[in-house]
Amino acid sequence: MSQTFALVDCNNFYASCERLFRPDLTTTPIVVLSNNDGCIVARSQEAKQLGIKMGTPLFKVKDLLAHHKVKVFSSNYTLYGDISQRVMQTLETLAPHIEIYSIDEAFLDLHGMQDAAAHGQTIRATVLKNVGVPVCVGIAPTKTLAKLANYAAKKYKATNGVVDLRNPQRQLKLMALTPVDEVWGIGRRLAKKLGYHGIHTALDLAQMNTRSARSRYSVVLERTIRELNGESCQPLEQVRAARQQIICSRSFGTKMTDKEEVRQAVCEFVSRAAEKLRRDRRLAGRAHVFIRTSPYYSNMATGTVLHPSDDTRDLLPLATELFDQIWKDGFRYAKAGVMLSDTCSPQALQQNLFSTPRNDALMATLDKVNNSGKGKIWFGSQRPRKDWFMTQENLSPAYTTRWKDLPVVR
DNA sequence: TCTGGGGTCCTAGGACCC
């Protein structure tokens, strides 16, 4: 019995979330900005039609946005995370097994279902009714084909948001029409390379010899080809693996030349990363610090955490040491960041003979205060001025997760 | 084209071992 996957993907997710609580914006073009209000990471349908591209820096299109009265939002991850949970909870009632693939996508196990296309319509209607977010559904015997089906469901209006791609004839037809870079796993680099070898459509790729794909490219490409041919190589992953690394990095609004200032920024990143680590209930075994001045100089230093830890006081001195190793005077720094890796769970960690008992209560209190919205506690080495950190000029309220931001009905 | 931030997986090459 062959498998059947459904890929459910929210339409213009962040823009749809913002619109949910602003019915006055139903027909207004909307864009959502990245963390630092740096560039555009989501657009409503109307904004897409204005030719605004994904990833465009805000300053490049400021005039265009103003001219067309586009509503601009800073990203509000608290809101998106909460709406995402509601979507996923609804999806869990619509299939025996689901894999949450990203904040706005999930694979559903529909194997053995007679009329999967009709069920696809049920999924659309139910999510729209329960949460208010429009979704599209792609159905196929492999994840890669389900992705492709979803692409078609979004692109071709006549599909009514659901494409059932279980029929091999339909698979061939769609693949012949689809540029190879729309295939899941084929990015810009690979698409260009494949183009040199005369592979332009998804069908060209599907017909490529798997053996030569493996030797000339990689096992990943081989797997993609097999999946395009209906051979499922990627099972549904119901349990999410714990994060292996945590990154906190920022581009600076204005270039930095002062060592002390950059060092303080790095310390701030360490604190943020450690906070995420504790939220995950993980310990880090390794820390990395990197700095960059656009094209000329970039460097990274890596160090081992003596005893894997989630304590900011352990990580801060190490990061400072690493920072000193890579710092060079006389450059104008554009970006810095910290990565914590080799994470493990506290249970998995063997008790070390020399490890001192950690003061978890202090870190817990610190996190509690910093997340309360009532104030911030920081270490002396951090940079208290955060003018360069998290610019959010157009933030929407946390409608669903903060009492005072609840929408009021008049 | 490097513009944002946060992730994953794979591979080539070096260090080191017998």
Place this chain on the structure above:
DNA sequence: TCTGGGGTCCTAGGACCC
């Protein structure tokens, strides 16, 4: 010393994804 073969582990970097 650079001459054989075989293996493991680690790291940096490339490619992808959302």
